[in-house]
Amino acid sequence: MNSPEMNKIVVKNVFKIFGNRSADALRMIQQNKSKDQVLAETGCVIGVNDLSLSIGSGEIFVIMGLSGSGKSTLVRHINRLIDPTSGEILVDGENILSYDMEALRQFRRHKISMVFQSFGLLPHRTVIENVAYGLKVRGESKAFCAERARHWIDSVDLKGYENKYPHQLSGGMRQRVGLARALAADTDIILMDEAFSALDPLIRAEMQDQLLALQQSLHKTIVFITHDLDEAVQIGNRIAILKDGRLIQVGTPKEILYSPADEYVDRFVRRRVPATLINTQKGV
Amino acid sequence: MFPDSFTFSIANWVNDWVDALVTRYGDVFRQVSDSLLWAIVNLEGLLRMTPWWLMLAIVGGIAWHATRKLFTTAVIVGLLFLVGTVGLWDKLMQTLALMLVATLISVLIGIPLGILSARSNRLRSILMPLLDVMQTLPSFVYLIPVLMLFGLGKVPAIFATVIYAAPPLIRLTDLGIRQVDREVMEAINAFGANRWQQLFGVQLPLALPSIMAGINQTTMMALSMVVIASMIGARGLGEDVLVGIQTLNVGRGLEAGLAIVILAVVIDRITQAYGRPRHEASK
Numbered sequence: 001m002n003s004p005e006m007n008k009i010v011v012k013n014v015f016k017i018f019g020n021r022s023a024d025a026l027r028m029i030q031q032n033k034s035k036d037q038v039l040a041e042t043g044c045v046i047g048v049n050d051l052s053l054s055i056g057s058g059e060i061f062v063i064m065g066l067s068g069s070g071k072s073t074l075v076r077h078i079n080r081l082i083d084p085t086s087g088e089i090l091v092d093g094e095n096i097l098s099y100d101m102e103a104l105r106q107f108r109r110h111k112i113s114m115v116f117q118s119f120g121l122l123p124h125r126t127v128i129e130n131v132a133y134g135l136k137v138r139g140e141s142k143a144f145c146a147e148r149a150r151h152w153i154d155s156v157d158l159k160g161y162e163n164k165y166p167h168q169l170s171g172g173m174r175q176r177v178g179l180a181r182a183l184a185a186d187t188d189i190i191l192m193d194e195a196f197s198a199l200d201p202l203i204r205a206e207m208q209d210q211l212l213a214l215q216q217s218l219h220k221t222i223v224f225i226t227h228d229l230d231e232a233v234q235i236g237n238r239i240a241i242l243k244d245g246r247l248i249q250v251g252t253p254k255e256i257l258y259s260p261a262d263e264y265v266d267r268f269v270r271r272r273v274p275a276t277l278i279n280t281q282k283g284v
Numbered sequence: 285m286f287p288d289s290f291t292f293s294i295a296n297w298v299n300d301w302v303d304a305l306v307t308r309y310g311d312v313f314r315q316v317s318d319s320l321l322w323a324i325v326n327l328e329g330l331l332r333m334t335p336w337w338l339m340l341a342i343v344g345g346i347a348w349h350a351t352r353k354l355f356t357t358a359v360i361v362g363l364l365f366l367v368g369t370v371g372l373w374d375k376l377m378q379t380l381a382l383m384l385v386a387t388l389i390s391v392l393i394g395i396p397l398g399i400l401s402a403r404s405n406r407l408r409s410i411l412m413p414l415l416d417v418m419q420t421l422p423s424f425v426y427l428i429p430v431l432m433l434f435g436l437g438k439v440p441a442i443f444a445t446v447i448y449a450a451p452p453l454i455r456l457t458d459l460g461i462r463q464v465d466r467e468v469m470e471a472i473n474a475f476g477a478n479r480w481q482q483l484f485g486v487q488l489p490l491a492l493p494s495i496m497a498g499i500n501q502t503t504m505m506a507l508s509m510v511v512i513a514s515m516i517g518a519r520g521l522g523e524d525v526l527v528g529i530q531t532l533n534v535g536r537g538l539e540a541g542l543a544i545v546i547l548a549v550v551i552d553r554i555t556q557a558y559g560r561p562r563h564e565a566s567k
Contacts, residue, residue: 079474109476120471124489134475
């Protein structure tokens with residue numbers, strides 16, 4: 001990375017505990033009790049456990065882990081779809097946890113957008129209306145919405161499908177609509193929650209290439225969630241590996257591949273097929 | 285035998301309460317009753333004044349707009365024509381007016397309540413048993429106090445109909461909104477949609493098939509109340525069924541009964557057609 005500012009998004013000591021007795025559970029974790037002990041005594045599930053990281057402006061930051069490792073929970077903290085039990089989250093130096101409903105709405109409208117695993121498209125709206133959604137919500141003029149939406153539909157190669165409905169499109173095309181919707185909102189930060197996981201391998205590779213090509217000119221800050229190390233290595237500038245809501249290792253793809261922090265990370269790395277390893281080394 | 289010392293009765297307490305209500309708020313209820321009556325009478329007047337051929341044309345137009353099927357439209361118009369030919373046109377219009385007002389009131393109460401109940405689990409847990417009571421309590425039980433408050437005629441009939449017919453609409457509105465895909469809601473939230481934009485832009489349009497099914501159920505249940513309504517003095521097709529029973533004139537009762545069924549079928553087809561999501565029609 002060519003030395004961008006390293007603290008576009010800062011996550012400080014964030015805990016997220018699901019359950020009614022979260023205060024008790026939090027105390028137990030801070031006393032170093034295991035997650036099974038906490039579950040047995042309080043009935044609370046730990047989503048994110050004392051996690052700190054900082055994400056630089058203009059990088060693709062990949063958060064990786066198995067299902068249940070808390071990665072989807074973590075990414076929803078960054079736009080506050082989920083509020084942490086304790087901790088701090090700063091975006092551009094501002095503590096987003098101090099925002100009230102209105103400030104949060106403005107933050108979501110102007111600073112951060114999101115792409116979802118099962119697309120989250122509006123089934124009753126056409127492609128162009130879906131892409132323009134973020135702009136429409138924040139009250140842009142009709143002409144501006146249409147112009148921007150058309151531009152981004154072209155950029156993701158969906159020209160000609162403007163007036164189709166989501167159910168008329170294939171999975172890959174639907175996710176392009178999801179991506180175009182996030183890009184059209186023209187926010188600095190884009191969160192991508194397993195955005196390509198529901199797609200078949202060929203389409204997925206195509207989408208990864210397209211994302212990288214777009215990023216060349218856009219320089220967005222992208223937080224990308226995946227459970228697939230190949231994908232992480234392919235697109236990530238840096239990769240964070242999560243297990244049971246804890247951060248295990250953060251580093252460039254090279255660091256992860258050649259000096260895995262522990263046996264858990266090592267297992268991920270070993271599972272990779274050697275051929276792909278050689279290919280991606282060239283790209284890294 | 286159940287021991288006498290354990291028994292008690294709420295009858296006196298309820299009687300006193302209703303009496304007090306009638307003496308203290310009688311005027312208010314009378315005013316509500318009068319304005320409602322004014323609306324029904326005017327609507328009824330308008331429907332009965334409309335020439336029969338114009339009425340058939342209007343219904344035909346609505347049916348065509350809803351179904352886009354020539355055959356269905358022709359059958360709907362034909363069935364209504366049949367009701368006219370057995371001499372029940374005027375009564376049909378009276379029943380239609382009563383039903384339209386009852387449905388309108390049910391919609392005005394039911395949809396907002398359904399929206400609120402979809403938003404709050406606590407409200408829902410209070411509302412649902414109440415709706416069960418409204419649907420299962422024999423209508424005569426609440427007809428008596430309603431009669432005391434509003435007098436005989438159309439207004440208590442409307443009230444009884446609304447109590448019976450609004451619950452399915454409330455339930456189906458609640459269900460429709462709750463069934464909106466969680467990820468779609470999350471997505472529009474992530475783009476900063478406010479409550480208004482969520483409700484009118486996404487939740488209501490996506491719940492529309494369910495809400496239309498609710499309105500369909502409401503109209504059907506309102507029609508099933510017309511005979512009971514006529515017992516407390518509402519005019520219309522129910523009256524003929526009632527007279528048929530009282531005078532052992534089976535034929536007359538059957539004619540009116542079939543006319544009610546025809547009205548039900550017509551309204552059912554039209555509301556169901558509107559309930560089908562538009563974007564799937566273009567598939």
